[in-house]
Amino acid sequence: MSPRVLVSDALSQAALAIFKIRGVEVDFQPNLGKDKDKLAAIIGGYDGLAIRSATKVTPQLLELATNLKVIGRAGIGVDNVNLPAATARGVIVMNTPFGNSITTAEHAIAMMFALARQIPAADMSTQAGKWEKNRFLGMEITGKVIGLIGCGNIGSIVAERAIGLRMHVIAYDPFLSPERAAQLGIEKVDLDNLLALADFVSLHTPLTPQTKNILSAENIAKTKSGVHIINCARGGLIDEKALRSALDSGRVAGAALDVFATEPATENPLFGHPNVVCTPHLGASTKEAQENVALQIAEQMSDFLTRGAITNAVNFPSITAEEAPKLKPFIALAERLGSFAGQLAASNINKVSIIYEGALVDLKTKALTAAAIAGVLRPALSDINVVSAPSVASERGVVIDETIRAAEGDYESLITLIVQTKDEKFFIAGTVFHDGKPRVVSINGIKTDAEFSSTMIYALNEDKPGLVGRFASLLGDAGINIATLALGRDHQGGSAISLIAVDDSIPDRVLAGIRMLPEVRQASMLEF
Numbered sequence: 296m297s298p299r300v301l302v303s304d305a306l307s308q309a310a311l312a313i314f315k316i317r318g319v320e321v322d323f324q325p326n327l328g329k330d331k332d333k334l335a336a337i338i339g340g341y342d343g344l345a346i347r348s349a350t351k352v353t354p355q356l357l358e359l360a361t362n363l364k365v366i367g368r369a370g371i372g373v374d375n376v377n378l379p380a381a382t383a384r385g386v387i388v389m390n391t392p393f394g395n396s397i398t399t400a401e402h403a404i405a406m407m408f409a410l411a412r413q414i415p416a417a418d419m420s421t422q423a424g425k426w427e428k429n430r431f432l433g434m435e436i437t438g439k440v441i442g443l444i445g446c447g448n449i450g451s452i453v454a455e456r457a458i459g460l461r462m463h464v465i466a467y468d469p470f471l472s473p474e475r476a477a478q479l480g481i482e483k484v485d486l487d488n489l490l491a492l493a494d495f496v497s498l499h500t501p502l503t504p505q506t507k508n509i510l511s512a513e514n515i516a517k518t519k520s521g522v523h524i525i526n527c528a529r530g531g532l533i534d535e536k537a538l539r540s541a542l543d544s545g546r547v548a549g550a551a552l553d554v555f556a557t558e559p560a561t562e563n564p565l566f567g568h569p570n571v572v573c574t575p576h577l578g579a580s581t582k583e584a585q586e587n588v589a590l591q592i593a594e595q596m597s598d599f600l601t602r603g604a605i606t607n608a609v610n611f612p613s614i615t616a617e618e619a620p621k622l623k624p625f626i627a628l629a630e631r632l633g634s635f636a637g638q639l640a641a642s643n644i645n646k647v648s649i650i651y652e653g654a655l656v657d658l659k660t661k662a663l664t665a666a667a668i669a670g671v672l673r674p675a676l677s678d679i680n681v682v683s684a685p686s687v688a689s690e691r692g693v694v695i696d697e698t699i700r701a702a703e704g705d706y707e708s709l710i711t712l713i714v715q716t717k718d719e720k721f722f723i724a725g726t727v728f729h730d731g732k733p734r735v736v737s738i739n740g741i742k743t744d745a746e747f748s749s750t751m752i753y754a755l756n757e758d759k760p761g762l763v764g765r766f767a768s769l770l771g772d773a774g775i776n777i778a779t780l781a782l783g784r785d786h787q788g789g790s791a792i793s794l795i796a797v798d799d800s801i802p803d804r805v806l807a808g809i810r811m812l813p814e815v816r817q818a819s820m821l822e823f
């Protein structure tokens with residue numbers, strides 16, 4: 296059956312053809328994002344959800360989205376998606392980080408001119424027949440200082456355009472390297488200096504706990520008197536009431552806002568001020584940008600749903616369509632090795648080390664690591680998944696250590712997992728042969744060769760004659776068929792392992808019987 300995608304916001308129609316060509320059934324309901332009850336009623340039937348900013352993906356909606364595998368945001372900011380809840384449910388969230396950057400930067404520049412020359416107010420006055428030539432005395436942009444708070448994709452484009460307008464550009468961005476600042480021809484400054492020097496302050500950061508209200512009352516008080524403020528990033532970056540007071544007092548000469556703390560903004564403390572220019576979150580709204588992001592998100596979502604490729608996911612490493620089929624059997628291997636170790640771990644796991652060898656060095660090992668961690672933690676946390684595993688491990692203080700090295704041993708590719716608890720370390724290694732099936736090839740340094748099956752017995756025993764027969768009679772007497780049996784030992788008469796794949800679940804009394812065999816030191820039933 297073809298995967299189904301619901302488009303619940305006003306996405307450019309250009310995307311629909313891409314979904315169809317790529318074998319994805321698409322349901323285009325551009326106003327559904329504004330009707331949360333109707334969306335909640337049907338979301339369970341879709342594998343993908345394509346949105347812009349109107350659809351709010353809440354934990355409640357995700358709970359009903361039982362088939363959802365991917366959310367595609369045709370745009371940059373994913374703040375309308377509850378990322379922790381999506382991650383916890385294993386839903387990939389992807390965006391289009393560049394498709395609307397130029398358009399949004401152009402909007403910020405347009406807003407700067409609108410403020411400098413009071414174009415919206417002058418337009419209204421002129422069309423009202425007032426001809427108020429003396430009222431609208433503007434400000435020349437050339438030679439003025441623009442201060443960018445945030446200088447990533449959009450901030451950099453604003454910087455380039457502002458330099459073209461012969462402005463002096465300064466930027467505050469803790470992650471902007473001095474080399475990149477030099478390459479852009481701008482000056483990197485701290486926030487206080489930016490506020491003191493800028494004639495125009497333009498915001499271009501995401502909304503995070505660090506950037507929320509970055510233009511607070513205190514910071515607005517540090518601005519140059521007569522400053523103009525532009526916000527085409529996110530509403531929560533400015534304390535709107537504080538900005539209103541600063542506009543009323545005249546300290547801030549003007550503000551141009553495309554985004555608001557609450558959207559859609561039907562009421563706002565800044566509305567009605569003569570020196571405020573507002574647009575309804577139009578930063579990305581050009582035909583060009585909307586086609587870019589719609590085509591891009593349709594391609595990304597289709598590639599994921601039909602080929603397993605992951606591009607621009609904000610909660611999972613990228614995997615190309617070429618890599619996906621190569622990774623698939625190793626993801627299964629990593630998850631099963633992890634599950635094997637996780638089912639045996641007697642006490643709290645505090646460290647998981649994963650070593651990748653051989654051909655695996657060329658694959659995206661981050662995805663394999665996520666799968667291994669999910670496997671290790673699943674016996675304790677049943678709702679963990681490959682997407683949520685790394686964040687769950689970090690929340691629980693489990694240290695993850697990844698090593699990648701060239702092949703040293705007998706296998707073309709080898710994954711070794713070392714799971715450490717307070718008292719012990721458990722080693723398990725596996726590979727995938729040409730038949731594509733994952734196999735265990737060593738446990739705690741003892742070599743073996745066992746396929747995984749849905750139910751297995753893992754026993755640690757002494758290497759003594761007759762034990763295999765005793766296993767067979769105990770299981771046979773209970774009517775349990777042995778599918779395969781794999782053995783291994785460190786040396787003749789030494790420590791040995793037995794991996795017995797069986798066709799049915801093993802009753803406790805049968806497992807207890809195995810444990811009571813004199814040669815058996817430990818026996819567990821494992822399920823995959």
Ligand SMILES: NC(=O)C1=CN([C@@H]2O[C@H](COP(=O)(O)OP(=O)(O)OC[C@H]3O[C@@H](n4cnc5c(N)ncnc54)[C@H](O)[C@@H]3O)[C@@H](O)[C@H]2O)C=CC1
Pocket residue numbers: 370371372373392395396399444445446447448449450467468469470471499500501502503505506527528529553554576577578579580
């Ligand atoms: N108005 C609209 O329609 C649109 C708004 N946006 C918004 O524009 C903003 C910027 O987008 P991009 O440039 O694509 O993002 P980006 O991720 O490329 O750049 C953001 C920059 O902010 C910097 N930053 C992060 N924390 C900071 C802090 N505490 N102080 C100073 N700088 C900090 C980062 O280092 C980065 O360089 C986002 O909020 C995005 O959602 C994006 C597209 C359209």
Ligand SMILES: O=C(O)CCC(=O)C(=O)O
Pocket residue numbers: 347348369370371372373395576577578579580
């Ligand atoms: O889709 C839109 O119109 C908003 C774009 C936006 O805010 C973003 O891409 O972050």
